[in-house]
Structure formats: C-alpha cells, structure tokens
Amino acid sequence: MSIKIAPSILAGTFENLGAVVEKIEQTNAEVIHIDVMDGQFVPPITFGSQMVQSLRAYSKKRFDVHLMVQNPEQQIPLFIHAGADMISFHVEASRHPHRLLQQIKQSGVKAGIVLNPGTSAFSVAPLLNEVDYVLQMSVNPGFGGQAFIPEVLKNVEQLAKWRKEEHLTFEIEIDGGVNEETAFLCKQAGVDILVAGSAVLGTNDWQKAIDKLRG
Numbered sequence: 361m362s363i364k365i366a367p368s369i370l371a372g373t374f375e376n377l378g379a380v381v382e383k384i385e386q387t388n389a390e391v392i393h394i395d396v397m398d399g400q401f402v403p404p405i406t407f408g409s410q411m412v413q414s415l416r417a418y419s420k421k422r423f424d425v426h427l428m429v430q431n432p433e434q435q436i437p438l439f440i441h442a443g444a445d446m447i448s449f450h451v452e453a454s455r456h457p458h459r460l461l462q463q464i465k466q467s468g469v470k471a472g473i474v475l476n477p478g479t480s481a482f483s484v485a486p487l488l489n490e491v492d493y494v495l496q497m498s499v500n501p502g503f504g505g506q507a508f509i510p511e512v513l514k515n516v517e518q519l520a521k522w523r524k525e526e527h528l529t530f531e532i533e534i535d536g537g538v539n540e541e542t543a544f545l546c547k548q549a550g551v552d553i554l555v556a557g558s559a560v561l562g563t564n565d566w567q568k569a570i571d572k573l574r575g
C-alpha cells in the first residue's frame with residue numbers, strides 16, 4: 361500500500377482558510393487534516409463544525425477531522441453533519457470510546473482513535489477490531505511546528521504487529537513533526553498516512569514538499 365499524505369491546515373493562514381484548502385486541492389495529497397481544538401483538552405481554540413462545513417465547498421478531498429476536545433461525544437454528530445470523511449478523537453478524552461467508534465461508523469464516516477505520545481498502544485488494544493484507523497501523535501497535541509518524538513515509533517511497531525498477527529485492516533496515521541527524515545522512519549515502522557503541517561504549508565512549493573515526504 362502506498363503512503364498517503366495529509367497536509368494540516370493548522371499551518372495555514374487562518375484569515376483565509378478557504379484559499380488554503382483550495383491550494384491543497386491543487387496537489388496530489390489524498391487527505392486534508394483538520395485540527396479541532398477546544399481550549400480545554402489543549403490550550404488553543406481553532407475552529408468548529410461550521411468552519412468545516414464552509415470549507416467543504418473548496419475541496420473534494422477526504423476531510424480528516426482530528427478532534428482535540430474534552431467531550432468528543434458532543435461534537436461528533438456536528439462534524440458528521442459538516443461533511444467530515446474521517447473523524448478521530450483522543451482515547452484520553454473519552455469515557456466510552458467503543459460506543460463512539462460505532463456511532464461514527466454507523467453514519468458512514470471512517471472512525472479513528474488518537475493516542476498521545478505518553479499513552480501506551482495497549483490502551484487501544486481492545487478497540488482495534490472497531491477502528492478504521494489509529495492516529496499516533498508524535499508531538500504533544502495543541503501546536504504545530506514541534507519536534508518529532510521518536511519513542512512513539514514503538515507504539516506504531518506494536519500496532520503494526522497486532523494488525524498483522526490478527527489480520528486486521530486498520531490504517532496507522534502519524535501526526536506531528538513529520539518531515540523528510542522522520543517520514544522515512546514512520547514508513548519503516550508501518551505508518552500508512554503522514555500528517556504534515558509545517559513540512560508542507562511552511563514551504564513555497566507544496567507539491568514538491570509532498571513528493572519529498574512520499575520519498
């Protein structure tokens with residue numbers, strides 16, 4: 361399976377996110393990564409479902425909504441309605457992750473569970489039958505432009521091992537500090553989807569940056 365690239369609009373200019381999404385649409389990236397932050401689970405507040413609904417008009421690519429929010433159960437129906445294709449929430453923020461994953465999938469949206477760098481892969485082991493993807497954070501969530509934490513690759517390797525042994529089909533996505541060098545390590549460990557904020561949107565040729573990440 362070839363690697364998918366998910367540019368993150370968090371690294372874009374917030375005064376015109378429509379133009380940012382439109383510009384990603386011109387590249388061959390498979391997915392657009394959308395970081396939703398509520399000022400509680402993480403300090404910053406970014407945007408909500410209405411913004412995502414408005415951005416929908418600018419792209420036909422898959423919208424990958426990464427919920428960094430304290431009460432994902434409250435937000436999920438709104439993002440389904442807004443046109444998300446993939447929705448993930450943090451295992452650290454959820455009381456009933458199994459039920460929430462089922463809820464997302466029942467609406468025809470791909471369901472993902474997210475792990476912070478300090479969380480063990482074992483904490484999502486009972487959910488692996490239910491998930492479409494696992495998002496491993498490779499920085500502490502809340503901010504773009506941070507350095508990749510290489511220790512998280514142990515989680516990725518463990519997830520890839522379980523996937524193989526148990527003939528599961530979930531994808532592994534990684535998020536934070538992904539650049540040309542760290543992308544190589546991620547692919548070796550078993551990652552399928554690379555999220556990249558600054559490594560793509562921080563350059564003046566987004567397609568070239570995407571090509572470099574594919575390697």
Ligand SMILES: O=C(CO)[C@@H](O)[C@H](O)COP(=O)(O)O
Nearest residue numbers: 368501502504505537557558
């Ligand atoms: O979820 C997050 C940050 O919390 C990410 O999606 C960032 O947007 C990644 O940015 P870079 O580390 O690639 O600059």
Ligand SMILES: [Fe+2]
Nearest residue numbers: 395426535555
């Ligand atoms: Fe993210």
